[in-house]
Amino acid sequence: MTAATATPDERDWTVTSGWTLGLLTVIYALNYLDRQILSLVLPLIKAELHVSDTMLGLVTGFAFVLFYSLMGIPIARLADRSNRRNIIAIGCAFWSAMTMVTGLVTSVWQLAVTRFMMGAGEACGIAPSNSMIADIFSAAKRPLALSIMTAGNGLGSLLLFPIVGWIALHYGWRWTFYVAGAAGIIVALIFFLTVREPVRRDAKPLIRRETFKEAMAFLAGSRAYLWILAGGAFMGVSLYANIVWNSSFLVRVHGFNMAEIGSTLGPIRGIASAAGVVLGGMLVSKLGARDARLRLIVPGIACILVLPAEVLFLLPSDPTISLIGLALATFLSAVHLGPVYAACMSLVPPGLRATACAVFLFVANLVGQIIGPLLVGALNDHWASLYGDLAIRYSMMVGASCATVAGVFLIFSARHFANDTRRAEAA
Numbered sequence: 001m002t003a004a005t006a007t008p009d010e011r012d013w014t015v016t017s018g019w020t021l022g023l024l025t026v027i028y029a030l031n032y033l034d035r036q037i038l039s040l041v042l043p044l045i046k047a048e049l050h051v052s053d054t055m056l057g058l059v060t061g062f063a064f065v066l067f068y069s070l071m072g073i074p075i076a077r078l079a080d081r082s083n084r085r086n087i088i089a090i091g092c093a094f095w096s097a098m099t100m101v102t103g104l105v106t107s108v109w110q111l112a113v114t115r116f117m118m119g120a121g122e123a124c125g126i127a128p129s130n131s132m133i134a135d136i137f138s139a140a141k142r143p144l145a146l147s148i149m150t151a152g153n154g155l156g157s158l159l160l161f162p163i164v165g166w167i168a169l170h171y172g173w174r175w176t177f178y179v180a181g182a183a184g185i186i187v188a189l190i191f192f193l194t195v196r197e198p199v200r201r202d203a204k205p206l207i208r209r210e211t212f213k214e215a216m217a218f219l220a221g222s223r224a225y226l227w228i229l230a231g232g233a234f235m236g237v238s239l240y241a242n243i244v245w246n247s248s249f250l251v252r253v254h255g256f257n258m259a260e261i262g263s264t265l266g267p268i269r270g271i272a273s274a275a276g277v278v279l280g281g282m283l284v285s286k287l288g289a290r291d292a293r294l295r296l297i298v299p300g301i302a303c304i305l306v307l308p309a310e311v312l313f314l315l316p317s318d319p320t321i322s323l324i325g326l327a328l329a330t331f332l333s334a335v336h337l338g339p340v341y342a343a344c345m346s347l348v349p350p351g352l353r354a355t356a357c358a359v360f361l362f363v364a365n366l367v368g369q370i371i372g373p374l375l376v377g378a379l380n381d382h383w384a385s386l387y388g389d390l391a392i393r394y395s396m397m398v399g400a401s402c403a404t405v406a407g408v409f410l411i412f413s414a415r416h417f418a419n420d421t422r423r424a425e426a427a
Helices: 015-040 042-049 053-079 084-102 108-122 126-136 142-150 152-171 173-194 212-220 223-254 258-288 294-304 306-314 319-334 337-346 350-400 402-426
Strands: none
Touching: 015 042, 015 084, 015 108, 015 126, 015 142, 015 152, 015 173, 015 223, 015 258, 042 053, 042 108, 042 173, 042 223, 053 084, 053 108, 053 126, 053 350, 084 108, 084 126, 084 173, 126 142, 126 337, 126 350, 142 152, 142 258, 142 337, 152 173, 152 258, 212 350, 223 258, 223 294, 223 306, 223 319, 223 337, 223 350, 223 402, 258 294, 258 319, 258 337, 294 306, 294 319, 294 337, 294 402, 306 319, 306 350, 306 402, 337 350, 337 402, 350 402
8 A cells, every 4th residue: 555545544653753752752752851951950050040939930820831832823823724744843943042042141030031032942842843753643642652752751851850959069050051052952953854754644624724713712712622631720820839939949958969850869760750751652552442521530630640659759757658759640631642742633634733732832822831839939039037948848739729720620521521622623
């Protein structure tokens, strides 16, 4: 059977699709690594620049997400109409260059500017990548493929965090940004030279290009999608509070240094996150074939279980028990990522896939990255007079409780998933 006559499922896993998915996974890893480096070296930056936790929470969250969110939807609309390979390659090169520039900052305001610009570049990453995968893999294989790409977050933590921690300990926090940025520019060049733009599986919806108003109206008409947005917003608060403040927690509560954080936090987050997204994708693909609602119920249950796992991480005085709790919380937090992206794209026609992902990211990141880090930072400063360095325990618990709300919202969305999927197919 030739490629022209092969069914979509038979053409899913090829050398070309595997190479493209592999590079997209590496780019996804760099996308998250460049954000997480700041959280790893945050104690060193705080000491050198002499800033409060509230200001650090504002810079790490709001400064990044402002441009990331504002640029995300226009770039996604562009990706629904033009060459996604070029968008991803240019974006990766730009945010990597901004990562390198971060190593040159001498004030918190310069740090804010580099975070602004990095956010603009990283907006070119996830939504166009999701759209490419949607055209490379069939609907049945899409949750697993998206979960593999999302596992790049864990890959970056597992393989690269120890290196970053070692560099920070021996050469200073600035060199961590130089090295990470240079690596991203190289990967962007390889991606541009070796990956082709995939043929869109269903070009019919692109014959009539919906206006932005029409696209937003279609999304607003999906009750399942709106519940997913609400769940993503609350889960974003939990996720980004942890991403930004986990390193500081280990320093303040358990006395870790940069090398110890890199060699423990990185592998734990990497293995647990990768396992969560891949196993979650496999489980949802299998169970979702029997009942489509389980594509959202399973990740919803995982989100609800995040809070007790976070309690196990935050409250014990024994660092070994605390790290076990961190592993469980990271695993459970990661389960929802691939399935939620896949669900978003199932609820819209092919011509709106990148837009649907971008709107989800806009809401999840705007709420999560602004409120999560800032909430914990402000509570740290507010409770410092009562609890000292241990205030971070209780501040982070407030953020983690948002995961429970997110899980409930994802389960609510499952009630409308089947009807809204048929609505997308008929559009």
